[in-house]
Amino acid sequence: ETGVTQSPTHLIKTRGQQVTLRCSSQSGHNTVSWYQQALGQGPQFIFQYYREEENGRGNFPPRFSGLQFPNYSSELNVNALELDDSALYLCASSLNRGINGYTFGSGTRLTVV
Amino acid sequence: RKEVEQDPGPFNVPEGATVAFNCTYSNSASQSFFWYRQDCRKEPKLLMSVYSSGNEDGRFTAQLNRASQYISLLIRDSKLSDSATYLCVVPASGNTPLVFGKGTRLSVIA
Numbered sequence: 001e002t003g004v005t006q007s008p009t010h011l012i013k014t015r016g017q018q019v020t021l022r023c024s025s026q027s028g029h030n031t032v033s034w035y036q037q038a039l040g041q042g043p044q045f046i047f048q049y050y051r052e053e054e055n056g057r058g059n060f061p062p063r064f065s066g067l068q069f070p071n072y073s074s075e076l077n078v079n080a081l082e083l084d085d086s087a088l089y090l091c092a093s094s095l096n097r098g099i100n101g102y103t104f105g106s107g108t109r110l111t112v113v
Numbered sequence: 114r115k116e117v118e119q120d121p122g123p124f125n126v127p128e129g130a131t132v133a134f135n136c137t138y139s140n141s142a143s144q145s146f147f148w149y150r151q152d153c154r155k156e157p158k159l160l161m162s163v164y165s166s167g168n169e170d171g172r173f174t175a176q177l178n179r180a181s182q183y184i185s186l187l188i189r190d191s192k193l194s195d196s197a198t199y200l201c202v203v204p205a206s207g208n209t210p211l212v213f214g215k216g217t218r219l220s221v222i223a
Contacts, residue, residue, distance in 0.1 A: 033210050042117075042200055042213030043157065056210065090156055098210050101147070104156040 004093050004105035012111045013081050021076040021108045023091030031055070031097050032074040034066060035090040037107075043090055049074055050097050086112045115139065117203050119214035127222055130191045134217045136184045136201030147202040148175055148186050151216065157200055161186070191221045 005024045013019050025032050031050045035043035045058035049068035063079040072093070078085055088109050092102040118137045126132050138146075145164050149157040161168065163184060167176035174187040184203075188195055201214040 035213075040215070042215045043211075045205075045210065045212070048210055088154075092210075094210075098204070101159060101162065102211065104158070106156045109154075 004091055004103050006089075006091050006105035006108050008108060009106070010109045010111075012113060014113055015081055015083060017081050017112075018077065018079045019081060019110065021078075021089050021091075021110070023074045023076070023093070023105055025072045025074070025091075025093035026103050029093035029095050029103070030072050031094045032068055032072065033092045033094070033098075033102065034074070034076045035092065036060075036085075037088040037090060038084075039087075046076065048097070055097065081112045083112050086110060116205065116212045117201055117214040119201050119217050121215055121217060123218040123220055125220045125222060126191055128191055128193060130221075131187065131189045132191060132219060133188075134186045134199055134201075134219075136186075136214055138182050138184070138201075138203045138212075140203060140205060140212075141179075141182060143203050143205075145204060146175075146177060146184050147211075148184075149200040149202055149213075151198045151200055153197075157213075160199070188219075191219075193221050193223060195219060196221045 033048040034046040037043040047057040048055045052068045068074045088107045090107045091105045094102045148160045150160045151157045161175045163175045172189045176185045198216040200216045205212045
């Protein structure tokens, strides 16, 4: 059984650029959630995908978008990057919207300069 | 009241000490609660789930007080390896899966 894998592990982008982060869910999981964790803060919920449909969204602007593929892997896209987007982006997968808890990937550390 | 509130610490304790962290939450309808552990620059990992009044797992005890909307985590006989940030996590209402507190930093000192 493979865990949650995220790519890339680290990324540096300049302000205004666009970025795509990827997440492969744990085998058997059909739900993927994305979180943003700024330094010294707890993770903040961005959105969740369940069976390829968005199933909840946190307080993030529309330039944060995503999708989930038939194999339940997922992408997070951020357009028009701002300096404040610098953070650790965490993906968590679960079965049926977290019925048995969530497993986190090791995250992608994004730095916007 | 904030959705999930924790004392940020840091808590600096000697090896062998007993330390307790507190967490308050605002959503009275929440049924399940979690404590996650996060090491520096790593992902959060589930430490304990709390579904009723509380549960114990070795040196760790989690307690829930629904009337006061309060969760605690007690660590007995602290080890150096317990040094980490401890995140209190509460499922929110609607479609937000999990709401995290800011975390409490623990440093266990030799």
